[in-house]
Amino acid sequence: MPLLLRFLLGIGLVLLIDVYFYQAVALLITNLSPFKKMLVRNIYWGFTAYTVGLIVIGIFIPFQDWWAFARIYLFAFAIMLLICKLIGSTFILIDDLGRLMRWIYGLLFSSASSNTGNTADISRLKFLNQAAVLLAAIPFGAFIYGMVKSAFDYKVRKVRLVLPNLPAAFNGLKIVHLSDIHTGSFVSSEPLEKAVKLIQEQNADVIFFTGDLVNNITDEVLPHAAVLKQIKAPMGVYSTLGNHDYGDYVQWPSAEEKLKNFEALKDIHAHFGWKLLMNEHIALKKEGAEIAVLGVENWGAAMRFPKYGKIEQAHAGTENYPVKLLLSHDPSHWDAQIRKQYPDIDVTFSGHTHGMQFGIEIPGFRWSPSKYIYKQWADLYREGNQYIYVNRGLGFLGYPGRVGILPEITVMELYNS
Numbered sequence: 369m370p371l372l373l374r375f376l377l378g379i380g381l382v383l384l385i386d387v388y389f390y391q392a393v394a395l396l397i398t399n400l401s402p403f404k405k406m407l408v409r410n411i412y413w414g415f416t417a418y419t420v421g422l423i424v425i426g427i428f429i430p431f432q433d434w435w436a437f438a439r440i441y442l443f444a445f446a447i448m449l450l451i452c453k454l455i456g457s458t459f460i461l462i463d464d465l466g467r468l469m470r471w472i473y474g475l476l477f478s479s480a481s482s483n484t485g486n487t488a489d490i491s492r493l494k495f496l497n498q499a500a501v502l503l504a505a506i507p508f509g510a511f512i513y514g515m516v517k518s519a520f521d522y523k524v525r526k527v528r529l530v531l532p533n534l535p536a537a538f539n540g541l542k543i544v545h546l547s548d549i550h551t552g553s554f555v556s557s558e559p560l561e562k563a564v565k566l567i568q569e570q571n572a573d574v575i576f577f578t579g580d581l582v583n584n585i586t587d588e589v590l591p592h593a594a595v596l597k598q599i600k601a602p603m604g605v606y607s608t609l610g611n612h613d614y615g616d617y618v619q620w621p622s623a624e625e626k627l628k629n630f631e632a633l634k635d636i637h638a639h640f641g642w643k644l645l646m647n648e649h650i651a652l653k654k655e656g657a658e659i660a661v662l663g664v665e666n667w668g669a670a671m672r673f674p675k676y677g678k679i680e681q682a683h684a685g686t687e688n689y690p691v692k693l694l695l696s697h698d699p700s701h702w703d704a705q706i707r708k709q710y711p712d713i714d715v716t717f718s719g720h721t722h723g724m725q726f727g728i729e730i731p732g733f734r735w736s737p738s739k740y741i742y743k744q745w746a747d748l749y750r751e752g753n754q755y756i757y758v759n760r761g762l763g764f765l766g767y768p769g770r771v772g773i774l775p776e777i778t779v780m781e782l783y784n785s
Contacts, residue, residue, distance in 0.1 A: 525776055580610030
């Protein structure tokens with residue numbers, strides 16, 4: 369679809385939703401003074417102009433070239449407004465369809481003297497429009513709270529895992545697991561400084577990072593490089609790649625430029641002192657004992673994500689290690705390939721889902737829309753003697769906040785009994 373046509377359709381969709389939702393707003397301000405009515409109208413249509421303006425700007429300036437604050441926050445604010453209006457409009461639409469069906473029924477089967485437009489109908493209509501506005505306002509408030517309060521409310525989650533074959537020398541091994549930093553979503557390094565401080569306070573023996581260091585291009589990480597370079601552990605930091613690390617979501621002027629960006633990303637991992645595992649494995653050694661850490665490139669079974677990972681290469685030569693730990697960004701890899709073909713991989717560490725940055729997590733109950741896409745979407749899962757841990761991510765993407773699903777630093781301790 370041509371770019372101009374996409375933008376015209378986008379503007380048309382925005383105007384359609386805004387005009388439709390405005391019927392609820394207009395009814396609610398009926399009894400206000402003329403000045404207050406004018407104020408509400410100007411604010412409402414001002415936000416419409418704001419959203420359309422962003423779409424128009426996008427015709428001339430590629431999204432990745434926008435000023436960071438505009439790309440992350442101003443655009444997200446417009447999308448939040450649109451989503452909330454769409455939620456409210458859906459409620460109005462259901463009622464409008466019901467009234468349409470009743471009108472058709474009355475036209476076909478009722479007498480011409482049927483009563484319409486009575487006071488009860490008007491009261492009901494006003495109630496439904498109030499409900500529609502309320503349904504739009506509640507998620508909007510939650511979205512704002514998620515941006516202001518929860519986006520950087522880092523939560524340390526502790527997990528104790530028993531692996532009977534774990535050598536005695538590794539008993540109590542402390543692993544910090546990080547994922548999905550998405551540095552392109554940070555306009556300042558200050559939140560990452562807070563996160564890195566928390567990470568280092570855990571005194572991990574080894575640190576795993578399971579991909580999506582950037583959103584699109586390697587340059588996004590450069591302003592935060594000095595902070596992320598402070599992530600260290602005595603036995604090393606080991607990393608792998610996520611789907612956003614390949615530059616697949618950017619239109620590059622040439623294949624050479626895309627490859628240059630990718631090589632620069634790999635160099636950044638080395639600059640940090642992180643060992644990037646590209647379909648390979650290493651041995652962690654302690655007091656004469658060894659366990660294997662495998663790392664594969666991104667491999668996704670869901671939503672047509674690319675399959676760069678080659679688990680057969682990473683696994684080759686690990687047959688004699690008593691414990692194998694795998695870093696694989698996308699948790700759909702676990703059911704699709706790892707459990708079926710490699711039953712000797714004890715624990716898989718993944719990320720990718722972010723828990724969709726939206727959901728409910730309270731004692732005894734956990735829910736997110738992410739569960740309808742990924743069977744394993746957050747926390748620890750077990751099948752037989754194999755485990756997968758899905759980290760909720762440290763950063764965010766698209767929506768610059770989190771509602772109910774907080775950014776995560778995982779601390780996993782391994783024991784043999």
